[in-house]
Structure formats: C-alpha cells, structure tokens
Amino acid sequence: MTRRAAKSTRARRRPAARGAAARGASVPGAAAPGAARHPLPRDAVSLDLDGAAMRALTDRCTRFAIRHIETLPRQPSWDTEGAIGLARSFREPAPEKGTPIDGLLRRLGAAVPKSFNTAGPGYMAYIPGGGIYPAALGDYLALSVNRFMNVWNAGPALAEIEAAAIDWLRALVGFPEGSRGILTTGGSMSNFIAVLAARRERLGEDFLDGVLYASRQTHHSVAKAAMLAGFAERNLRDLPVDERLRLRPEALEEAVRADRARGLRPFFAVANAGTTNTGAIDPAPAVADICARHGLWLHVDAAYGGFFRLAPGGGALLPGLERADSLVLDPHKGLFLPYGTGCLLVRDPGTLKRAFQMRGGYLQDLAHVEDAVSFADLSPELSREFRGLRLWLPLKLFGVAAFRDNLREKLALARWAWEELRATPGFECLDEPQLSIVPFRYAPRRGDPEEFNRRLLQRVNDYRRVYLSSTTLDGRFVLRICVLSFRTHGRQVATAVEDLRRAARELSDGPR
Secondary structure (H helix, E strand, C coil): CCHHHHHHHHHHHHHHHHHHHHCCCCCCCCCCCCCCCCCCCCCCCCCCCCHHHHHHHHHHHHHHHHHHHHCHHHCCCECCCCHHHHHHHCCCCCCCCCCCHHHHHHHHHHHCCCCECCCCCCECCCCCCCCCHHHHHHHHHHHHHCCCCCCHHHCHHHHHHHHHHHHHHHHHCCCCCCCEEEEECCHHHHHHHHHHHHHHHHHCCCCCCEEEEEECCCCHHHHHHHHHCCCCHHHEEEECECCCCCECHHHHHHHHHHHHHCCCEEEEEEEEECCCCCCCECCHHHHHHHHHHHCCEEEEECCCCHHHHHCCCHHHHCCCHHHCCEEEECHHHHCCCCCCCEEEEECCCHHHHHHHCCCCHHHCCCCCCCCCCCHHHCCCCCCCCCCHHHHHHHHHHHCHHHHHHHHHHHHHHHHHHHHHHHCCCCEEECCCCCCCEEEEEECCCCCCHHHHHHHHHHHHHHHCCCECEEEEECCEEEEEEECCCCCCCHHHHHHHHHHHHHHHHHHHHCCC
16 A cells, blocks of 8 residues: 555544544543543542441530539539630630540530539529520431521421421410511510511611610610611610509600601500510500501510410410510520520511512522412521421420429519518518519618628629629619529529528628
8 A cells, every 4th residue: 555545544534433432432542421521639538427426426425415414403503713714725726637526525514614504593693594405406406407498498397397386486475376487596686677677667768767666674685676777876765664664655655746746757666575674564555555556566575574475374464465566585585495596476477578588599499389488588597507496396395384384483483582582671672573583672771782782692692502683773783583494493592582681691790
C-alpha cells in the first residue's frame, strides 16, 4: 500500500469511530456515558456516628442529666461564688481538634451549679418554674429526627402534631373554636408578633400615628414590641392602676377619647391576666367593652396567668380571655415546660397570614395544600425547630388532669403563705394573692424600712434553702414569693415562711 492510500484509509475510518462513541461503543480513551470528566473531591471527616457511638454518647449525657435532676432537692437554692472566674474560663478559641465527651461533661458539671437553681424546689423568685423531664425528651426526639415542618407539606404529620397541641391550649383556656395560633420562644416574641399583626389590621402601611395602651404594671416586653414594630415611645400610653394594681378601665376610655380628639389613631390595648410583678388581673371584660366601642385590638397578656383557667374556679378568676383578638400564653410558666416555650393565639386565623405570609422563589416546589397550616406563614420565622413535640409529649404522657392539679396546688400554697405572713407580727402583705404571687414587706420597729427589707431578702437567700426576689411598688422595696415550680410543694413554702421569720428576728434583735 502506498503512503497516500494509507492516509486516505485512516481518514475514512475517523467518522466511523466518532459515530461508535456517540452510540456508546467502547472506544479507547473515550469517557463512559454519564461519567465525571474530573476527579471527585475527597470525602470530609465524618460527623456521623455509628449506632454504638451514639448509644455511648447518649448514655453519658442522660446519666449526667438524671443525676443532676435527682440531686436538685439537695442542691443550694443558688450558688454564684467563683462563678465569674469560671465563666471567664469558657472564653477560649474554637478547638481545632475534638475533645472526649467525659471531659466536656465535667466542665458542664462545674458550670451548672454556679447559678440560680431555677429548676430546684426552693426557687420562688421569678415566674418560669418549668423543666419537666418528658419535655426534654420531646426536644431530644425532635432534634434527633430533625425534620422541617414549618411548611406543612414538608412534614404533614409533624405539623399536625404541633397544630393539635396548640388547639389543646386554645380549648383549655376557653378561647373560641376556629382560632389559631403558633408556638414561640416566649411572651416577648408573642407580644411582638401580636403588635405587628394588629398594626397591619388596624392601621395599614401608614401607622406612625397609631397609639397603644397598657397599664404601668404591664410587662416591659410590650413596650419593646411597640418599639421594634416602629412606634415611638410617645405612642405608648402608660395607664394608671387601682389599689390592687389592676388597669383602671375609665383611664383607658379617657385616654382613647383624648387621643382621638388630637387626631391620633388608637388601635391596641393590653389587658393583663396576671402581671409579672404581683399577679394582678386586669378587668378584661370592661377593657373588651371599650375596645369594641372604639375599634381597638384587644390583646390579653396571659403569659403567666392564663393556664390558671384549668384550676378549679379558673373561669371566674380569669374572665374575658375569650374576647381577646390575641392571647399570649407561656407553657414554660403554667404548664411547667422548659424555657423557650411560648404561644400566641389569634381570634381571626387570617390576621397572622396577612401579616407574615411571603414566599421565596426557591420554595415554589412546596405546593399549597388547602386547609393546611404552614407555621412559616404565621410568624417571622421560616427555619426553626419542631417545637410542638415538647408540648405534645408531656400532655399525652401525663394527661391534663395532672397539670390541673398542680395549678390548684400553686394557688393554694400562695394563699397559705399569705395567711401565714399576715398572721406574723411585723409582716405586711400588700394584697391578697390574685394568683400565685405574694407581695409583702416587713415593718421594722426602728431604722430605715427600705434598707431593712433589702437586708431581709439577702439574709433569707443567704440561707440557700429557698430563693426569693424583690420588686418596687409605688417607690417601695417589696419582697415576693412566687409559687409556680412543679417541684415546689408545701414543705418548700413552709421553709420560705420559716426563713423569713428567722431572718426578720435576727435582723431585729440579733441571732438567738
């Protein structure tokens, strides 16, 4: 064969080779169909654990938690000695290499006791007293399965578990059927969401002349919510209270009329169903009448007191909750759940959706399902944990009757403490308890009463058997007993009264 003929033969064969490659034939040097053209990056260090490692890690953590809970009654009511130095020891760079769990638990075990013993039976300082163990297990399960359920059709059954738990709360406090709600991190976020929803419903986009009304005993988170919603401080009316620290309805009526006469737009009024300071209950029915007359949104802050509706006589104790446009409840208070468990209920289910529904283009595959509730449409949050299980699981395990009986006990214990203190010479109870908070002070025979009561509080807390707190009412230093922990029973409240009597005696006459 000549050189020219051989070249011609090779030229004729090239198209045939390309055609075979296109049909998937094996051609030397050609990539297989669908094969990567570049080498894959190497796998990362695994963050996944095998079953044995997970069981070992979980066992160590649960042993730590259970040992802590079992020793709560023997722990002091507070201990912050050396806490500052210990706290600073945690200010360290992020570790480049891992650390065994046992050493980490030892560090946590040193940190936990250097704090207020908020989970202990002697904690009667502030309102949240939760932490029932099944709620922690609910969080463990929710975070372990780690399913997204804030858009309904991403986790329909999980979304319905949370929706069912919220509807149980609605029914338990007597809110109207057909109302809806969301779980939040607590009363502060619930108040904020309610203000935003009310602003849109009552004022529209031009809202700077809107006015909000609340008593001077209202929780400061309402003022913070108004500020975050874009209202100036001058738009919030701080209304006077009566001798029992309840909102005076006539003051609300007068303020609304005066603001209307000035060309402002009243739109939002707060009624408290148990203030944080003293447990005062505003007259919600009278406030509701004024709101109906003037077209105001009625917001009832029942974060502390709302669940006392479950107790015997709760309906008469807390009338008018069902007339609210929005209602705040804190299961981490009256249902003894862990911190970070709040709830907002709204009468008109559409109000939250109109305020917050918004979808990004990347969510177009999550189709709308008729009559389904996507919690992402009802609040500012999109990505968040499955909160409902920490509520659903304890209610299913214990049943409502157990919570009802605990709330009955807390009301009875607060009343017992009030009766004991007012029968003790020198102690002045400022009011009969409206819920489970007892505000009081001591009237010394000589010296400055303000300084005496400060020293009295410090002395009682220094015994470390119980932990109490104070507030300021009408410019006076006042002590508080707040009974709301599910671990607080008669023995602990009797200890509080005993320690108060002992401290008052020691400060008045010296130790005996």
